[in-house]
Structures are given as structure tokens and as C-alpha cells.
């Protein structure tokens with residue numbers, strides 16, 4: 001038996017990262033028992049719908065014509081066909097199954113069953129199966145649990161760092177761009193990578209050029225108590241001179257020149273950098289694959305402006321994310337080796353240690 005290091009200096013094990021058994025337990029005890037971030041709500045205008053996959057469950061998010069949000073199982077009540085494939089902004093008030101054309105209102109009510117009489121099918125008893133949904137500052141959370149934990153209590157327990165960013169009034173922001181990528185890595189490896197900056201000098205030369213603290217390996221500035229780190233130079237992320245993006249509304253001078261980031265357990269990161277807020281969500285597709293969605297948010301009046309062009313911010317963040325994704329895939333490959341038992345965590349990995357402990361407490365024993 002190799003020397004065992006104290007708990008908070010060890011990473012999770014190969015089994016924790018890669019086994020189907022652990023993934024099934026995560027689905028049951030974390031993803032499908034609590035709340036998961038699903039999407040930004042402003043992407044769903046009345047009449048729109050989108051599909052999100054929450055740890056293996058396809059969920060239909062809809063906003064009905066009265067503006068109410070719904071989270072529905074993406075499964076037809078007739079013979080079980082999958083109903084919808086992707087985002088649809090048709091603005092139509094109904095969903096039609098591609099198989100026998102049973103049709104549902106956006107709140108899930110079954111409203112039409114072609115070729116069948118009212119006496120053949122009791123439509124009122126066959127609405128789409130519904131999940132719990134909550135919109136908080138524009139973040140849409142879904143719980144697949146029959147009896148989910150109280151939302152505010154759950155938020156306090158699992159998203160304390162997100163609550164600390166409440167003052168940025170993200171509910172007023174709108175999504176101007178969405179990026180999607182698949183990463184061949186376990187979702188926990190991606191969270192851990194986000195939580196440390198010992199890799200930043202090596203992996204992110206462009207990022208450390210604008211956030212010099214990251215050259216030190218620290219991901220937090222211990223001299224500040226607001227969680228921010230200084231941005232130097234043009235982190236307005238590549239704006240050409242004369243094309244500066246206006247700052248997010250209501251920010252102080254310090255906020256405008258700072259970067260703030262947080263994770264919300266289990267599947268969301270938020271990055272705020274003066275002119276833009278980026279929400280990144282992780283959707284595990286199994287222990288070996290994670291879909292990463294980045295939603296870029298700005299003030300609506302900025303988006304509506306004639307000179308609005310988020311391309312430099314999008315490209316900068318996509319570059320940093322691609323650099324991260326590559327090293328996460330390398331870690332996934334490495335921890336797959338039979339030689340790997342656990343990795344080592346150091347004092348500068350404090351946020352990784354915090355995540356590991358939080359995860360183990362939420363998951364419980366295997």
C-alpha cells in the first residue's frame with residue numbers, strides 16, 4: 001500500500017473520476033436530487049423552447065405565451081418518442097410530437113391527438129411529465145426530484161460564492177452569444193481545473209498578461225476581501241482602441257477593473273470582468289464526456305447599440321476555455337492509467353480542496 005496522504009492533500013481517485021458506479025451515484029444523489037443550473041432564462045422568450053440534458057435526462061424548457069417557465073420531460077405521453085431536438089424560437093404556442101403528431105401546449109397540456117376521438121384518449125390525464133423549475137436573477141434551475149430541497153436553502157448550502165456576486169444584478173443582463181463544446185473529461189476534472197491557477201502561466205499566456213496575479217499560481221487575491229483580482233491592461237478582452245465596450249451597469253471603478261469568478265455546485269461557473277459576465281455550465285454525458293456551454297451576457301441597452309460586437313470577448317474566452325479543455329482531457333487520459341491512485345493538492349489548491357470536500361459530502365460513500 002503506498003503512503004496515504006492526509007485527506008485534504010489528495011485528489012479524488014481514479015474510481016471517483018471514471019467509474020460508472022460513481023457516476024450513477026452522482027446522478028442519483030447530486031444531479032437528480034438537488035437543483036441544476038439549466039440555462040439563462042432570457043434565451044427563452046414567450047413561445048420559445050430549448051432542450052437541455054441534465055445528467056442523462058432530456059429536459060424541455062419552455063416559456064408559455066403568458067411568460068411562465070416550464071421544465072418538462074422531453075418524452076411523448078403516447079408511445080414515448082422524444083419530442084424536441086434543440087432550441088426553437090418559433091414563438092408557436094405548441095409542441096407536436098414527430099411520431100403521431102400528438103400536440104402539447106407549452107405548459108405541457110395535451111391538446112390534440114389526430115385521428116382519435118375524445119372518447120379514445122383522456123387528454124386531461126396525459127400532460128407531459130413536469131419537473132420543478134426556478135428562475136433566480138435570470139438563472140434557470142431545474143430539479144428532477146419529486147420533492148426537491150427548498151430552493152433558497154439549497155442555494156445557501158451549495159452556491160454561497162454565487163450569492164456573494166448578487167450585487168452585480170445579473171438578472172438584468174441578456175445573453176448575446178452562446179458557445180458549446182464537448183470535452184472528453186469527467187466533469188469534476190473540469191471543476192477542479194477552474195479552481196486553481198498553478199497551471200495559468202503555462203497554459204494561459206494571454207490570460208496572465210491581463211491578470212498578473214495568476215502568474216503567482218494564486219487564483220484568489222488574499223489582500224482583498226471582495227473576491228476580486230486586478231485586471232491590468234485591456235481585459236476588455238481584446239477591444240481595439242476606440243472600440244471599448246461599455247462596462248456592465250452599476251459597477252464601481254474597482255469592479256470595472258477587476259475580475260470576479262465563482263463556482264456554484266455542481267455544474268456552473270460565473271465570470272464577471274467589467275464589461276461582460278460569462279456563465280459556463282457543465283452537462284455531464286457520462287463519466288468520460290462533458291458538454292460545456294458558455295453564455296455571454298451584457299446589458300440589453302449595450303446589445304442594442306449600433307456598435308455592439310462581442311466577437312473579441314467571445315474569442316478571448318473561447319481561447320482560454322479551449323486551453324483549459326485540452327489540459328482537462330490530458331488529466332482524464334492520465335488518471336485512466338492503472339498507475340494513478342490519487343493526485344496531490346497543495347496550499348495554493350485550497351479551492352480544489354474545498355470542492356473535493358463539498359463533493360464528497362454531497363455524494364456520500366460509494
Ligand code: FES
Nearest residue numbers: 076078079097100
Ligand atoms: S409517440 Fe408521440 S404521438 Fe405517438
Ligand SMILES: [Fe+2]
Nearest residue numbers: 193200204324
Ligand atoms: Fe485555466
